[in-house]
Amino acid sequence: MKKLKELLIRSFDAIITSNEKKELETTLKNSDELRQEKDLLEQIRDTISKTGIDSFRFGFADRVIYRLNNNDVLWFGIQPFDLVAVFKPVGIAAGMAVVGLLIFQFSVGNILSIESLLGIPEYTVENFTYAVQ
Amino acid sequence: MEQNEYIKRACEGDHAAFKKLVNMLEPVVASTVTGMLGQCPEAEDVGQETFIRLYYSLGKFKGKSKLKTYVTRIAINLSINELKRRKRKNILFGTHHEIQDIGVEDYTIEQKEKKAAVQWALKKLNAKHRSVIVLRLIDGYSVKETADILNVPQGTVLSRLARAQEKLKDILTPIIGIRK
CATH class of the missing domain: 1.20.5 (Single alpha-helices involved in coiled-coils or other helix-helix interfaces)
Structure with missing residues (x-):
């Protein structure tokens, strides 16, 4: 099962072979433990992907330019x-x-x-x- | 106006053009730096330093990679330096950096709690594991792009991702309502 869990984690980010894919799909159909592991990883990855902050405090670009102007020489x-x-x-x-x-x-x-x-x-x-x- | 035109004008010393580039690239830098350091005052300092380094190195930018990838590389390296500085400070003075609520006013309490929990969990990872999680899962770079930014083989990225996710699973499962 450990090997299959490793394969499962790898399948999120890497291209796995058709044999590995087949093995994983078959085990997922039959194993509650592996299905739960997959759900858990999906939730964690989803939660992490939503934690990004897309800006600093208002006026960030002005503060960068202010610093550049003061170090201009x-x-x-x-x-x-x-x-x-x-x-x-x-x-x-x-x-x-x-x-x-x-x-x-x-x-x-x-x-x-x-x-x-x-x-x-x-x-x-x-x-x-x-x-x- | 195209990004390349802004780069050309910024290289010639046009700060207005560079400001446009800062506005374009702020989301990716903010995401990378806060992912690495948490939401703290130092994150903005590192963000500003990233753009100042970018300004002075724009002349060396050959356009082989995307500007977004180029600036992310600067941001991740400066963030790793800041983590090392913190580590030294912690060893010398025993200080701790707390995550602060900066710029998350628009989120619900549950989202804030989840964000705080994830950032707390990310702090438990070492810099190598943290950087692959930030680049791959938060910034959304591909494994190849992540490998290019960190200057490591793709296989290394994959093994670090696997180990980091195992650790995050152990840390996050009991605290943010993710249940087996």
Whole structure:
């Protein structure tokens, strides 16, 4: 019966095969339980479908336009309150500048290391031993 | 004037044309947002935000889908964000959102009770289940359209619909006079 109840629910929204349809119709004729289940689902779906609200408070469109008028000035086509969008070009420009600097460093032949990039002095074990002595 | 003409004029910054679009699309946005959030002051805020986002993204609208579907996608995403915000607020401050009677003056007491009961039951569903019920049963979109709006396969929509209806059946049967 569980399988048939699942099929019944599916039959409201999906196209079921002719065999499934036949099976469902036969069982519906013979089973009070499945018929009650079908009535119940129909009532629930009907009740839900009638609960939609088709408007906000009176003057909704005017309030939207009022908000648009107050946010009308765009910064390079971006809404001023959209911080992510505002800082995105700045971030991209900064990233490009860093990449440009690195390319320049390589092109002039300087060897870059992680230590020099991080500003850490490049000590070796020999330097350390010499310093201790 | 056709909808496409209003879109074209709105893209050029004509607010009067955009207001016409707002009036045309208000029913679907109101239905989607109140279905997701219930009838509360935040629903109108999300509704307004939906149209502001629509205004700024009209230039990107290529007309591949219907404008109604496009705006519903914005409305459902903003509603899901609002539900997440509420959840965070509930965790931090333990606040609860009560359903208010806004704009249902024309209904009888029985209809009001049924609407309130359905909205209460919808609040018991998680956002994924709630969104398929709202789009399919309240807004009347097809399974394919629902899948397109939510960007999930049709099979996912069908399985979510089945689970959501099972839950709604358990919740609503004892409280709104639906009897086995």
